Amino acid sequence: MSGDITTSLRIFFVGGLISFRALFNWLSPWIYIPSLLIAPIFQILLFAYIGRSAGIESDAFFVIGNAVQYSAIPCLFAMANTIAGERSTQTLGIVLSTPARRIPLFLGRSLPVVVNGFFVSMFSLVVGSLLLGVTIPRSAWLPLALVVAVAAMSCTGLGLTNAALGLRVRETAVLSNVLFGVLLIFCGVNVSLDALPDWMAAVGSWLPLTHAIEAARELAAGDTLGSVAGLIGREVGLGMLYGGVGLAALRWLEIEGRRSATLEVQ
């Protein structure tokens, strides 16, 4: 039994990392740097200058909103690649014919995705702040890093659901792009929730990132970690909810795939 636990832990940590390297095909510097390090800065600058010329919100508002939200790109795309990508490599059947426990098998792939999403957001936050001259109190950086990590985690939860869908419909980039757009509009990234129509704000409160972005802004404004604990809790809860839905969907797809040969397992 303890052997089983060791195996599952290794599948989670070691296996997850190998799968990430195997299937996340943006890991070449020619793709990684433009898509994950330069593009978020463009997005931050675009919205910050729109804000300046319209005379709304502060630079800090846009830097934080967009830096945290941009983790959606690595989280959604990498998660979809590392799971639904098994279709193009035609390895799914081989993987599913092993006795590996499915939860560590799939969840392990999300850990490098979270770490990578965290890195992308933090990079954007630091570089965006420097470029626009936004000063964030020294003491706020550590709690900010925690919130950014939570945001990457909950967004990866959504990514897991997205990946499960992608395994079925075969086209993951379309789904990921649509979700990225939804998060950009509904999560209070560039337009605060109060300024959105009620129904949009209501949707936003059920999406990952919304609460993390709000918490990050409050931390940067000098609030303590304790005062945003409720927001962080909500963000964690949503991440677990979406992650749980994703894992359940993967489980269902495997059962359904064996029954109706829909996963083209070979």
Added chain:
Amino acid sequence: MSVIEARDLRRSYRTRTGLWKREKKVVEAVRGVSFAVEQGELFGLLGPNAAGKTTTIKMLITLLLPTSGSASVLGHDVVDDAREVRRHIGYVFGGDRGLYERLNALDNLRYFAELYGVPAREQKQRIGALLELVGLTGREKERTEGFSRGMRQRLHIARGLLHDPEVLFLDEPTIGIDPVGARELRATIGTLKGQGKTILLTTHYMFEADELCDRIAVIRAGELVAEGTPATLKQRVTGGHVMEVETFGMPESAVAAVRSLAGVSTAAVEERGQAQVLLVQVGPGAEVTSAVLGCLGGVNVGRVSSREPTLEDAYVELVSGQ
């Protein structure tokens, strides 16, 4: 208890045609297949394309649920006890897909070693030994996207053996491997059998089946049509002999005419370079040479010879019509 048992296995697929006017079609791929493979036995499953071999294997390795019937491996039911089955089986299929192209051979193997729970301290030694076994030592640090077809196939074989499984399912394992490599692989399969492993093998190479298999089942259109040792299967056509006629540009109508001759059990054509060789299975005691040549009228005929039947002849007779 047999190591592999299939009891009246059936599997049908639902397929759809067309995007708008969807018509549903049911393909009955496997239609009531039963067999048993004993400990240490090498069992061959032979049959033409689309006969249902891969489908049968997929049910046995828990990737597909049977539509009806049941099967077990080492006493574990393939439906109710799938995880236990998966622990003890290795699965290798032919072809060049199913690798993580961005990873090198070593990482491909390491990943599956993790999934099978091979302890970390044993992995290095096991992977090294398997690379040696399949002749990939020295290439293990290269990304598999640059591997040739045969190298990919060898890597699949190493992967299937990582956890030292007691039961092996080999679906056309020598496809795409060069003659020397295939010979080595057959020797490897023989060694594995010598170690007491139970093996189910499919192949389209009859000499391979003849050389390796203790017992063979022939499947045609989803049903088993014969089962026995290679020797007993050959006996089904002995008593007679096989006449080979080398021809150039023979029409299909001539083959049909030959088939309908009295004393001829079956006739088939095999391409050999420029020539088409007509293989005629002649029943015991029948003398058909002049009648066969008569059917070939205006066709250009080369060498004519007669020989003892091979497993391939038995196979051709079993799977062609009747």
